[in-house]
Amino acid sequence: LQFLYLIGLTPSAMGMFARVALLASAAVAALGVSHEEMLEWQEAAKHEVAAEAARQIAALRAVRGFIELSDAAFEQLVEVYSASYQFSIQKTLRVFPEDNSTFITTGDIGQMWLRDSTSQLNSYMSLVTRLSKDRPDSSALQAVFESAMQRQVLFINDDVYSSAFFDTHGAEAGPTKKQCPMAPDCPTCTCSAVQCAPRCGKYTYQRNFELDSLLNVLLLHTEYWRRSGIVRHVDNAPFR
Numbered sequence: 001l002q003f004l005y006l007i008g009l010t011p012s013a014m015g016m017f018a019r020v021a022l023l024a025s026a027a028v029a030a031l032g033v034s035h036e037e038m039l040e041w042q043e044a045a046k047h048e049v050a051a052e053a054a055r056q057i058a059a060l061r062a063v064r065g066f067i068e069l070s071d072a073a074f075e076q077l078v079e080v081y082s083a084s085y086q087f088s089i090q091k092t093l094r095v096f097p098e099d100n101s102t103f104i105t106t107g108d109i110g111q112m113w114l115r116d117s118t119s120q121l122n123s124y125m126s127l128v129t130r131l132s133k134d135r136p137d138s139s140a141l142q143a144v145f146e147s148a149m150q151r152q153v154l155f156i157n158d159d160v161y162s163s164a165f166f167d168t169h170g171a172e173a174g175p176t177k178k179q180c181p182m183a184p185d186c187p188t189c190t191c192s193a194v195q196c197a198p199r200c201g202k203y204t205y206q207r208n209f210e211l212d213s214l215l216n217v218l219l220l221h222t223e224y225w226r227r228s229g230i231v232r233h234v235d236n237a238p239f240r
Contacts, residue, residue, distance in 0.1 A: 040140075045144040091107050
């Protein structure tokens with residue numbers, strides 16, 4: 001808690017995480033939805049972000065006269081901004097098979113990184129917190145956003161030393177066999193128990209403990225709580 005205070009978390013924010021840490025550690029299925037429902041939410045979330053991109057571009061066009069760019073350069077700016085803003089929601093969402101939560105790839109790599117997924121979610125922080133107040137519990141983006149944050153917490157609980165994770169478990173998936181010691185969940189893991197202890201989680205992809213990965217997740221969840229007052233995504237999957 002002293003370290004969290006040093007990086008800028010207020011006592012009230014630290015209190016929220018202290019409360020979460022004391023909750024029972026049993027994880028439940030993400031928001032209690034089916035695979036098909038999550039796919040529908042993700043698709044609807046894409047439309048909400050597209051509508052927001054259109055709104056922002058309209059605002060940009062409204063001040064076109066104050067922007068010193070040629071018409072061609074301005075239209076290129078609009079195109080690049082629209083594509084960049086929508087990229088994560090359009091190209092990187094998956095449904096995590098085990099519990100139908102939201103899994104976020106990097107866009108060019110199929111695994112989910114804690115730090116990368118935090119940055120991707122942060123792109124929509126302002127929009128999702130506004131929707132959470134304008135349309136409480138009726139925004140698909142809010143459901144997807146909270147589900148992805150819950151998936152982050154479940155991954156941390158699965159292996160706190162990992163910074164990236166597979167979306168499946170097995171011979172050709174998690175955990176990474178050469179970075180993990182043999183264990184009941186990974187009989188084909190080959191790393192020495194001395195060198196690679198403790199054992200990996202079921203979905204471990206990159207076993208290189210990164211403090212900033214954990215802190216990025218904490219800061220994302222804290223900022224969402226500060227803006228929305230919502231903590232149910234961690235109530236359902238508390239930090240151990």
